[in-house]
Amino acid sequence: MYRVLLYIILAFFFSLTFSVKAERAYCAKYEECREARWTDLKQVLFEDIDLKSGEGIIELSTPKRAPDAAFVPIRFKTHKLKNQDDFITKVHLIIDMNPSPYSGTFKFATNIDQIELATRVRLDAYSKVRVIAETKKGDYFMAANFVRGSGGCAAPPLGDLDNMIATAGKMKIKVKKIEEIDGIVEAKIMILHPQFNGLQANPATTEMIPAYYIENYEVTYNDKIVMALESDISISQDPTFRFMFPSDKGGKLKIIARDTAGKEYTLSKEYIYKDNQLIEVASK
Secondary structure: HHHHHHHHHHHHHHHHHHHHHHOOOOHHHHHHHHHHHHHHHHHHHOOOOOOEEEEOOOOOOOOOOOOOOOOOEEEEEOOOOOOOOOEEEEEEEEEEEOOOOOOEEEEEEEOOOOEEEEEEOOOOOOEEEEEEEEEEEEEEEEEEEEEEOOOOOOOOOOHHHHHHHHHHEEEEEHHHHHHHHOOOOEEEEEEOOOOOOOOOOOOOOOOEEEOOOOOEEEEOOOOOOEEEEEEEEEEEEOOOOEEEOOOOEEEEEEEEEEEEEOOOOEEEEOOOOOEEEEEEEEEE
16 A cells, blocks of 8 residues: 555656646747746746846847757846946846746946856756846846757766766866956856756666755955855856956955855965966965
């Protein structure tokens, strides 16, 4: 009797899981269904907040069709703003048709009048990708692109699983001064991490791999936050971020990343200005 009951429970669970997947795949094909899903998401995530058009405020760049749905490049950029109350302090990333649509919230330095960031995300099905900019005074502006691609969330990890886990947290930083903009530098951060999302099967055993991904990132320069991210399962394997931040003098750039296993990874580098360029002098 116990086994029969267990089989019934398992059958119900798997039928529910597959029905949710089937519903999402079906819905992704039809615009009305996708818009209805966004209406529900908006109510849950933003309640009655007025999401204004991002035209003239924030731009989003994505491919129209993703060559690889497990590594979809996205880039958002805000227009230069004059009024400090209009400066962007947060950007929310939403991928409507992903199993977990809320993909993360980026936070930025509050003294920068223009933001630009590029990264890579997973795409489970044809979906709108949205960036919602939040200003100092509490206004919200949205830009959205429709991207064709599917299977990115369930795509198997690239590489040997044991090696991925062993090397998780190794980082690289590249920094360069933006010649065209005074006092602004560009940083590129690369972090080795498998970013298992709980939806992938082990190619060797076909068993599902438990979720294991970085959920918090914090980047500081001279102990002040220049970029931070609270994320979910949509950031691609081996996360990369390219972004700008203000700097008119040398100092220490530090990265702290924390994953769902409670592990913390850090890397810091010291820079000086020489011949109008940032030069690395130490790292640890």
